[in-house]
Structure formats: structure tokens, C-alpha cells
Amino acid sequence: MGAVSSIRTFGLMYMRNIRQIPRIPVVLVFGIVMPVIQLSLFGNIFSALGDSPAFQATYPGVAYLSYIAPSIIMLTTFLGMANASAALLVDVRTGYFDKLRTTPAKAGQVIVARLLAEMTRVTAQALIILGLALLLGAHVESGFLGGVVMVLMSVTFSACTVGLLVTALSMKTKSDQATQSAFPLFFVLIFLSSAYVPKEQIKNDVIRTIIDFNPVDYLIQAVRELMVGVNNGGVMEASWPLDKIGLVLGASAVAAVLFGLLNYRVYRTSIEGK
Amino acid sequence: MSEAVIEVENLSKTYPDGTSAVKGISFTVRKGEIFGFLGPNGAGKTTSMRILGTLHHATGGSARILGLDVNTQGKEIRERIGFAMQEVGMDDLATAQEMLTLHAKLYGMNSKEAKAKAAELLSTFDLASDAKRRVVRFSGGMQRRLDLAVSLVHTPEVLFLDEPSTGLDPKSRSDLWRVLRKLRDEEGITILMSTHYMDEADALCDRIAIMNKGVIAAIDTPTNLKRSIGADRVRVTLSDGISAKQWAALQKTFRAGNVSQADGHIDIRVKDGASALVPALRILDDLGVQVRETKVLTPTLEDVFLQYTGASFADAEVKPADPKEKVRLSRKEKKAAKEAASSAKPSVEFSEVVA
Ligand SMILES: Nc1ncnc2c1ncn2[C@@H]1O[C@H](COP(=O)(O)OP(=O)(O)OP(=O)(O)O)[C@@H](O)[C@H]1O
Numbered sequence: 001m002g003a004v005s006s007i008r009t010f011g012l013m014y015m016r017n018i019r020q021i022p023r024i025p026v027v028l029v030f031g032i033v034m035p036v037i038q039l040s041l042f043g044n045i046f047s048a049l050g051d052s053p054a055f056q057a058t059y060p061g062v063a064y065l066s067y068i069a070p071s072i073i074m075l076t077t078f079l080g081m082a083n084a085s086a087a088l089l090v091d092v093r094t095g096y097f098d099k100l101r102t103t104p105a106k107a108g109q110v111i112v113a114r115l116l117a118e119m120t121r122v123t124a125q126a127l128i129i130l131g132l133a134l135l136l137g138a139h140v141e142s143g144f145l146g147g148v149v150m151v152l153m154s155v156t157f158s159a160c161t162v163g164l165l166v167t168a169l170s171m172k173t174k175s176d177q178a179t180q181s182a183f184p185l186f187f188v189l190i191f192l193s194s195a196y197v198p199k200e201q202i203k204n205d206v207i208r209t210i211i212d213f214n215p216v217d218y219l220i221q222a223v224r225e226l227m228v229g230v231n232n233g234g235v236m237e238a239s240w241p242l243d244k245i246g247l248v249l250g251a252s253a254v255a256a257v258l259f260g261l262l263n264y265r266v267y268r269t270s271i272e273g274k
Numbered sequence: 275m276s277e278a279v280i281e282v283e284n285l286s287k288t289y290p291d292g293t294s295a296v297k298g299i300s301f302t303v304r305k306g307e308i309f310g311f312l313g314p315n316g317a318g319k320t321t322s323m324r325i326l327g328t329l330h331h332a333t334g335g336s337a338r339i340l341g342l343d344v345n346t347q348g349k350e351i352r353e354r355i356g357f358a359m360q361e362v363g364m365d366d367l368a369t370a371q372e373m374l375t376l377h378a379k380l381y382g383m384n385s386k387e388a389k390a391k392a393a394e395l396l397s398t399f400d401l402a403s404d405a406k407r408r409v410v411r412f413s414g415g416m417q418r419r420l421d422l423a424v425s426l427v428h429t430p431e432v433l434f435l436d437e438p439s440t441g442l443d444p445k446s447r448s449d450l451w452r453v454l455r456k457l458r459d460e461e462g463i464t465i466l467m468s469t470h471y472m473d474e475a476d477a478l479c480d481r482i483a484i485m486n487k488g489v490i491a492a493i494d495t496p497t498n499l500k501r502s503i504g505a506d507r508v509r510v511t512l513s514d515g516i517s518a519k520q521w522a523a524l525q526k527t528f529r530a531g532n533v534s535q536a537d538g539h540i541d542i543r544v545k546d547g548a549s550a551l552v553p554a555l556r557i558l559d560d561l562g563v564q565v566r567e568t569k570v571l572t573p574t575l576e577d578v579f580l581q582y583t584g585a586s587f588a589d590a591e592v593k594p595a596d597p598k599e600k601v602r603l604s605r606k607e608k609k610a611a612k613e614a615a616s617s618a619k620p621s622v623e624f625s626e627v628v629a
């Protein structure tokens with residue numbers, strides 16, 4: 001047995017999950033409806049915001065669409081990973097998750113294969129949104145590679161936080177409704193950030209303080225810097241904020257460990273009944 | 275005797291919510307046996323099986339499957355057993371063929387072997403024409419059959435079947451029996467199954483454990499179990515009545531506790547109904563009792579079940595110490611008596627028993 005068979009089992013489960021993604025079309029479609037609406041509407045409705053002197057002082061020459069595109073990519077990955085619970089819950093409720101427990105496949109392999117398949121789906125969805133943003137006139141300062149890194153970072157962070165949390169919730173509650181009731185929490189974190197309005201332009205001190213403590217804002221800052229660059233004496237220049245990227249990946253790793261342990265506990269109590 | 279495949283010693287399980295589902299059960303199942311769990315709802319059958327299949331942890335006692343400890347060697351055990359749970363586990367998004375090939379591969383087969391195995395099992399369980407349909411659209415019985423097929427992809431050495439025939443139509447049920455017997459006879463597979471069907475337990479199981487309230491109330495072969503709860507009875511339906519004198523003579527011959535009369539018939543408790551029938555009839559004839567119909571009643575597994583799980587049959591037992599006590603009959607016996615009375619072929623059982 002050993003490592004080879006472990007990887008094989010993992011690969012089998014991953015491919016099974018990938019094959020089944022198109023069979024829950026609701027998740028595929030609804031996962032990008034919101035982001036598409038935001039991109040096409042917000043970019044137009046609030047474009048005046050981007051023309052304001054205050055905005056232009058911080059982000060000279062940047063279109064509002066480019067400013068919010070990274071945030072909407074994040075929204076896509078958050079939403080997408082929140083829906084990672086849907087397929088898992090189908091398995092839990094039909095008893096198939098239990099059936100798999102009778103095989104040599106380990107629960108860890110089954111759950112991680114599920115998360116990675118969902119990450120694959122969410123990556124594809126986020127790339128679609130990025131492509132749409134570019135079509136609508138947004139611009140990625142750090143180029144093609146920067147665009148890919150934006151998406152991957154966002155997917156990784158969402159998987160390690162939202163993805164693992166909904167996985168634990170699904171196993172704990174075994175219910176779609178209970179799991180979905182946690183979704184608004186995730187989105188509040190996006191809205192209480194500089195996602196749609198630069199922090200400098202927010203007057204309320206309380207909200208500014210909240211933004212400073214909101215971990216999601218650090219991700220948005222890193223992703224946005226890849227997108228629009230940094231202001232260098234009144235001109236935007238491409239930038240690779242390695243410190244910020246490192247921070248996000250580090251935070252993702254810490255979240256993965258913490259929430260991973262949470263999942264382990266939930267699995268032991270709710271599924272194994274130990 | 276062949277080797278012990280399932281060894282259970284004083285096994286117990288208390289769920290986290292405090293429910294004590296299994297309270298110290300012990301038994302051994304040997305290679306190639308079909309071992310049955312019978313018991314009312316909530317007796318602890320599923321709990322016991324899930325512990326043995328390494329899906330639950332025991333809270334007390336020990337159990338070994340194929341010599342491996344269920345609490346510490348789960349993975350090794352899972353590679354060698356198959357488990358079809360009480361609730362089928364269907365991959366709703368997959369087709370029947372996809373499910374089978376995935377599971378075959380999980381046990382190490384390559385694509386070609388997996389496909390061949392899937393095809394073989396699909397035809398064994400009469401699902402070949404549905405191979406490419408999504409299982410979510412299968413009927414309950416089809417899902418049950420697929421679930422069994424999935425549990426067999428790797429030809430396990432031990433098979434756990436929790437109520438495998440629930441929801442199957444009569445043909446599928448007898449097909450299942452045939453498959454299970456074949457597995458036992460040709461592959462030497464050991465099977466631990468639970469069922470609520472007495473005829474199934476009787477026909478299929480080599481040995482049966484009757485579970486009640488978390489303990490094993492009785493454990494033996496179906497034949498021995500039936501014997502254990504009492505004698506056969508020769509039931510004689512009378513043409514006319516019976517005189518007090520004749521009755522007294524009967525009581526003297528068979529001993530008071532062994533004869534009883536009700537509803538125009540006499541029951542005589544005997545050790546072996548088949549061999550006692552003719553002599554009994556001769557005695558009645560000698561006494562001048564007019565006999566219209568005879569019948570040999572042997573205890574059924576249902577009687578055994580009711581006796582050990584504390585249902586009404588226990589009350590109906592004839593107590594030899596009190597000959598005047600009126601014999602009360604279990605529902606099954608009443609039904610049998612009624613059927614016998616209205617039957618056009620009154621001596622079917624008679625001929626069966628004698629033969
Ligand atoms: N997960 C659980 N948590 C708490 N109690 C449980 C759990 N599963 C079963 N029980 C309890 O354990 C007892 C035995 O249940 P079990 O499912 O083993 O019975 P069973 O013999 O299989 O019954 P049935 O014939 O209805 O399938 C019952 O009282 C049941 O309520």
C-alpha cells in the first residue's frame with residue numbers, strides 16, 4: 001500500500017469529483033451570476049467614483065472597473081468555495097460518504113480531493129470573471145502572470161478559510177440550509193473592506209478601524225496591487241508586492257492548519273461518533 | 275472446525291448521547307458461515323455490525339475480524355471486507371457503471387479489470403441494461419442491488435449485510451440468496467447479515483443470533499433454535515366431541531401436561547411430531563375418538579423470535595405443572611389452525627413431516 005496507493009486513491013476521488021462538477025449546473029451558474037452582475041453594473045453605475053479627485057489622487061489614471069475587478073474575483077472565489085459544501089452534502093445525505101468509509105479510501109483523502117476539485121472549478125470561474133473584466137476594459141498592470149497569480153491567491157485563501165469552514169459545517173449539520181446560513185458572514189468580510197471604495201475615502205472611523213483588522217482586506221490589497229500597480233509620484237507602476245503575497249499565503253497556511261484541525265474534530269464526533 | 279473469522283468478546287457501545295445500544299455481546303463466526311442477526315427494531319444489530327465493519331468505535335470489549343483488531347487496524351480490515359449498510363449509499367451524481375468501476379479501482383484494480391468486474395456484477399444483479407443510467411433515477415430495489423454489487427467488487431473475505439433484502443421484490447430476493455450461497459460455497463466468503471424476514475434467516479443462515487435490547491438472547495442453528503423452545507405438537511381435530519372418560523384416559527397416557535383441548539381439537543405435545551403421529555393416532559383410535567383431521571405443528575423461527583424477544587408467545591407456553599390452564603395460542607398458531615381447518619388439503623404438513 002503506502003504512498004503510491006494513497007496518491008492513486010486521491011487521484012481517483014479527485015477525477016470523480018471533477019467529472020461530476022457539470023452535473024450540478026446550479027453551482028456552476030450561480031457561482032458567477034453575482035460577479036457578472038457586479039462587474040457589468042458596478043463598473044458603470046459607480047464609475048463616477050473613479051473619476052473623483054480623491055480617487056484619482058490615490059490611483060491616477062485607474063478606471064473604477066480595474067479597481068473593483070480584483071474584489072469581484074475575490075467575491076467569485078468566496079462564493080465558489082462556499083458552494084463547495086453542495087457536492088459534499090449530496091454525498092453526506094445520500095449515505096455515499098458513509099459508503100466510501102467502508103472502503104480503504106481515507107476520509108482525509110476523500111475530503112481533500114473534494115476541496116481540490118472545488119478549487120479547480122472555482123479557478124475556472126474566477127478566470128472567466130477576469131476575462132470578462134478585461135473584455136469590459138479593465139487592465140492588469142502586472143501582466144498575464146500577475147492575473148494568474150491574482151486568481152490563484154484568491155482561490156487558495158478562500159479554500160483555506162471559507163472552503164474548510166463550510167466543509168466542517170456540512171459534516172456537523174448535514175444540512176444545506178444550516179450551512180448556507182453562514183454564507184452572509186463571509187460576504188460581510190468582503191464588504192467591510194476597501195473592496196469597493198478606497199479606505200482613504202471612507203469617512204467613518206469605526207469602519208476604517210474594522211477594515212484595518214479585517215484579514216480579507218490584506219488579501220484584497222495584495223490582489224489589487226497586482227491589478228492596478230502602485231502610485232509612484234503620480235504615475236501607476238506595475239508592482240509585485242511579495243511581502244503582501246507572502247502574508248496572504250502565510251495566513252492561508254495558518255487557517256488551513258486551524259480549520260483542518262476543526263474538520264478533523266468534527267469528523268471524529270459527527271461522522272465517526274467517537 | 276474451520277478458522278474463526280469474526281471473534282467478538284463482550285463488545286459494548288454507548289453512544290455519545292448516553293444510549294447504551296450494545297451491552298456486552300460475544301460470539302464467533304467461522305470461515306464460510308452465513309451468520310444472521312435477528313432482532314426487533316433498536317435491538318443493536320446495526321450498531322454491532324458497524325463496529326465490526328470499523329465504522330463505529332466500540333466503547334467496551336474487543337472484536338477481531340480475520341485476526342485484525344477493529345479498533346486499531348481499521349484500514350487493513352476495510353481492504354478485506356465488504357459492507358452494505360441498512361441505508362443504501364448511492365453516488366447520486368454517478369451512473370451505475372461509474373460507481374462500480376470507481377470502487378473496483380479504489381481496491382487497486384486497473385481500468386480494464388475494473389470495467390470487466392463492473393460488467394460482471396451488473397449482470398449478476400440484473401442491472402446490465404441500466405449500466406449507463408444515473409443511479410439517482412433507480413428504483414429503491416435497483417439501488418439496493420447496486421449497493422450490494424458495489425460491496426462485492428473486490429470479492430471480500432467477509433461480507434457485512436445490514437438488511438440486504440429490504441425493498442427487494444421476491445425474484446430479486448431469491449436471486450440474492452442464490453448469489454450469497456454461491457459466494458459462501460465457491461469463494462468461502464463469510465457473511466454476517468441482519469434481517470427481519472424469518473423465512474430468509476431460516477433458509478439462508480447457518481447460524482442465528484437473536485438480539486434483544488443490546489444483548490444476544492439466543493444463538494444457534496435455526497433447527498436447534500426451533501427445537502429449544504419446545505416440543506412439536508400433534509393436533510387432532512375431532513369429528514364429534516370427546517367424552518370425559520376418553521379425556522381422562524388420554525391424560526393418563528400422555529401425562530396431563532402434554533394434552534390440551536380447545537375449539538374442537540386436541541393438542542398433544544410430543545418430542546418428534548413425525549414419528550409420534552402414527553402411534554398417537556393409534557392410541558386415539560383404540561380409545562374410540564373420532565378423528566377428522568390431523569396436523570403436526572413444529573415451532574417456527576417466528577415462535578423462537580417472539581419467545582426470545584419477550585413477545586406474547588412466552589405467555590402462551592403450556593405449563594406442564596398446571597394442566598387445567600387453558601392453552602392460549604400465538605397469532606401464528608391460530609392462523610395455522612384456521613388455515614388447516616379451511617384447507618382443501620388438510621394433510622399437507624402431515625405428509626411433509628412424515629416424508
Ligand atoms: N448515532 C446514534 N446515536 C445515538 N443512539 C443511536 C445511534 N444509532 C443508533 N442509536 C440507538 O441505538 C439503539 C440500537 O440501534 P440500532 O440501529 O443498532 O438497532 P437495529 O437493531 O439495527 O434496529 P433496526 O432493526 O431498526 O435497524 C437504538 O436505541 C437507537 O436509538
Ligand SMILES: [Mg+2]
Nearest residue numbers: 319320321360
Ligand atoms: Mg438496523
